[in-house]
Amino acid sequence: MTDAPLDPLAAFRLDGRVAIVTGASAGLGRRFARVLHAAGATVVAAARRAEALEELAAELGDRLVPVPTDLAVDGDRARLVARAVDAGGRLDVLVNNAGISTIVPAEREAPEEWARVVELNLTAPFRLAQLAYEPMLATGGGTIVNVSSILGLVAGTPVKQAGYCASKGGLVNLTRELGAQWARRGIRVNGIAPGWFRSEMTEVMWGDPASEAYVERGAPLGREGAEHELDGALLFLASDASSYVVGQTLAVDGGWTIT
Numbered sequence: 001m002t003d004a005p006l007d008p009l010a011a012f013r014l015d016g017r018v019a020i021v022t023g024a025s026a027g028l029g030r031r032f033a034r035v036l037h038a039a040g041a042t043v044v045a046a047a048r049r050a051e052a053l054e055e056l057a058a059e060l061g062d063r064l065v066p067v068p069t070d071l072a073v074d075g076d077r078a079r080l081v082a083r084a085v086d087a088g089g090r091l092d093v094l095v096n097n098a099g100i101s102t103i104v105p106a107e108r109e110a111p112e113e114w115a116r117v118v119e120l121n122l123t124a125p126f127r128l129a130q131l132a133y134e135p136m137l138a139t140g141g142g143t144i145v146n147v148s149s150i151l152g153l154v155a156g157t158p159v160k161q162a163g164y165c166a167s168k169g170g171l172v173n174l175t176r177e178l179g180a181q182w183a184r185r186g187i188r189v190n191g192i193a194p195g196w197f198r199s200e201m202t203e204v205m206w207g208d209p210a211s212e213a214y215v216e217r218g219a220p221l222g223r224e225g226a227e228h229e230l231d232g233a234l235l236f237l238a239s240d241a242s243s244y245v246v247g248q249t250l251a252v253d254g255g256w257t258i259t
């Protein structure tokens with residue numbers, strides 16, 4: 001016991017830590033990069049669009065390191081992790097956020113399309129976790145946050161995307177398995193399953209009355225998520241605040257998956 005005043009918010013800080021955020025050029029990932037940066041981390045931002053990453057760096061300053069990366073290419077994944085360790089001398093947090101979707105009935109989903117989605121949404125997070133393992137171990141551990149989806153927990157139809165649902169469901173159980181394998185080595189693996197949020201990925205939905213009604217109907221909160229409404233879950237899982245949480249995927253979905 002200590003007489004020091006209780007500071008429950010201190011465990012959420014990431015000062016001195018180095019975090020990779022994939023898919024940081026747009027949407028949820030750009031927000032995740034801003035949030036981890038605001039909590040004190042050096043953020044290594046990865047995506048293909050170099051210009052968007054440079055804009056983020058110009059906004060946030062030298063604790064934002066842009067690394068243009070095509071996550072479908074294994075050599076790029078290795079280069080990304082190496083650049084992060086170079087930049088900060090360590091690697092503490094990996095946010096596997098980049099993802100793609102295709103909407104097509106399963107009977108017409110082409111094998112190449114399926115493979116492309118699974119490669120980016122499931123294989124890339126696994127490879128990055130493998131690559132992050134040694135550098136994290138070297139400093140006593142780290143945290144991995146896998147961004148899955150409500151469509152990794154429940155079916156997607158009427159939005160038909162078998163490859164996406166399969167890859168995101170795979171990521172949920174990969175999160176459990178890596179969590180179990182690595183917990184005693186200090187590497188905690190958890191995930192977030194967002195509900196519906198506005199981004200490039202979902203932009204076709206907004207302004208379309210049927211899609212908006214679908215979101216309002218399906219979410220007990222009756223609306224889509226606002227940009228800031230993943231901040232708390234991300235910071236919790238990325239930081240020591242979640243030090244006894246392993247292998248979980250936290251749905252942040254306005255209640256979508258409880259009904």
Ligand SMILES: NC(=O)c1ccc[n+]([C@@H]2O[C@H](COP(=O)([O-])OP(=O)(O)OC[C@H]3O[C@@H](n4cnc5c(N)ncnc54)[C@H](OP(=O)(O)O)[C@@H]3O)[C@@H](O)[C@H]2O)c1
Pocket residue numbers: 022023024025026027028029046047048049050052069070071072097098099100120147148149150193194195196197198199200201202
């Ligand atoms: N928005 C939602 O409602 C929602 C709901 C549930 C789950 N999610 C998940 O949340 C994550 C972020 O989604 P979002 O809505 O923010 O999507 P988004 O706006 O489409 O952004 C996707 C990000 O992934 C990056 N990316 C795509 N292909 C890449 C590649 N080959 N290499 C490197 N980066 C690549 C994109 O960057 P570049 O194009 O610059 O490469 C972009 O930064 C995804 O995993 C998605 O499945 C989103």
